[in-house]
Structure formats: structure tokens, C-alpha cells
Amino acid sequence: MSWQSYVDDQLLATKVVTKAVIAGHDGSIWATSEGFKVTTEDIKKILANFENRDLLAQNGITVAETRYIYLSSTDRVLRARKGNSGVHVMKTEQAVIICQYEEPVVPEQCAAVTEKLGEYLITVGY
Template sequence: MSWQDYVDKQLMASRCVTKAAIAGHDGNVWAKSEGFEISKDEVAKIVAGFENESLLTSGGVTIAGTRYIYLSGTDHIIRAKLGKVGVHCMKTQQAVVISLYEEPIQPQQAASVVEKLGEYLITCGY
């Protein structure tokens, strides 16, 4: 399965996220949903935020030019929100799965889909 297939057939097809991308820890975007213009620099800052939470608490999470308020996270998960749009990201060994979801999608629905794919990628060595 290609990276684009993971975005299209696993994340977007679930209807639990409205935009999604998979990128490497270096910030290079491997695949993304149509119209999701996330930059290499934005991905790199998200990846750095997994290691240094203070980057996110002070500067928020910027995705596709929009700054979201950091809510919580771990060394593998980042959650953020702005208005009716939420962010759920998961870091794997080599990649980061980034998603946006909008109401009426609930945060736990997006989390479930993103984390399920993330766990699968970890088992595959990614």
C-alpha cells in the first residue's frame, strides 16, 4: 500500500478526519489529502514538539498556515484545537500522522483512526 493509500483509504475514508497527512521526521510530506497544504517547516516544528512540549505550549501548533491552541500531548501524541477544528497527531518510529477534524466529528473518533494507523505503522517498522 502506498503512503497516499494510507491517507485516502485509512484516514479519509473513515470520515473521522477532514484532512490528513503522513510525513517523515525530517518534515518531508510523504502523502496528504487533497487541499491540505502543510509545509515541511510546520511538520518539522510538530516533530520537535514531541520532544520539547514547551515549543507547543508557547507557540501553538501551526498547520497549513493556521495556528491551533495546544491542548495536551505525550511523546507520541499531540492534541490541539481552534474553534470547531481539532488536531490529532501521532509520531511513529519514522513518521508522523497529522490530522484535522471538524465538528460534528468527536476528538476520540479522530484519535482512534489516527492512533490505529500509527500503531500499525510502528508494527511495520515505520
């Protein structure tokens, strides 16, 4: 399955993810939804600060020119929100999945879809 198929069929097709990107830990973008202007710099900065909760709380995270307020994180998952939308980020062994959602979707719905794909990628070595 191509990386674009994961974005289209496993994330966007659920209708709880508005936009999504899958990228490598080096910031290279493997697949993205149309119009989601996530940059390599966005990805690198998120990964570099993934475990720095103090910095994330202070500065939030920027994805596709939108600054989100940091909510919480674990060693693999990061959550952030802005108004009626938010992002759910999951880091796997070699990739990072960033999914955006908008109302009426609730954060837990986006989280479930994002983490399900992330857990699958971990089991197959990604």
C-alpha cells in the same frame, strides 16, 4: 500499499478525518489529502518541539497556515484545537501522521483512527 492509499483509505474514508498528511521525520511529505497545505517547515517545527510542552502551551502549533491551541501530548501523540476543529498528531518510528477534524466529529473519534494507523505503522517498522 502506497502512502497515498493510507491517507485515502485508512484516514479520510472513515469520515472522521477531514484532512491528513503522512510525512517523514525529516519533514518530507509522503502523502497528503487534497488541499491540505501542510509544509515541510510545519512538520519539522512540530517534531522539533514535540516534547517541549511549555513551548507548545505558549505558542501552540501551526498546521497548514492555521494556529491551533495546544491541549496535551505524550511521547507519541499531540492534540491541539481551534474553535470547532482540531488536529491529532501521532509520531511513529519513521513517520508522523497529522489528521485534522471538524465538527460534528469529536476529538476522540479522530484520535482513535489516527492512533490505529500509527500503531500499525509502528508494528511494521515505520
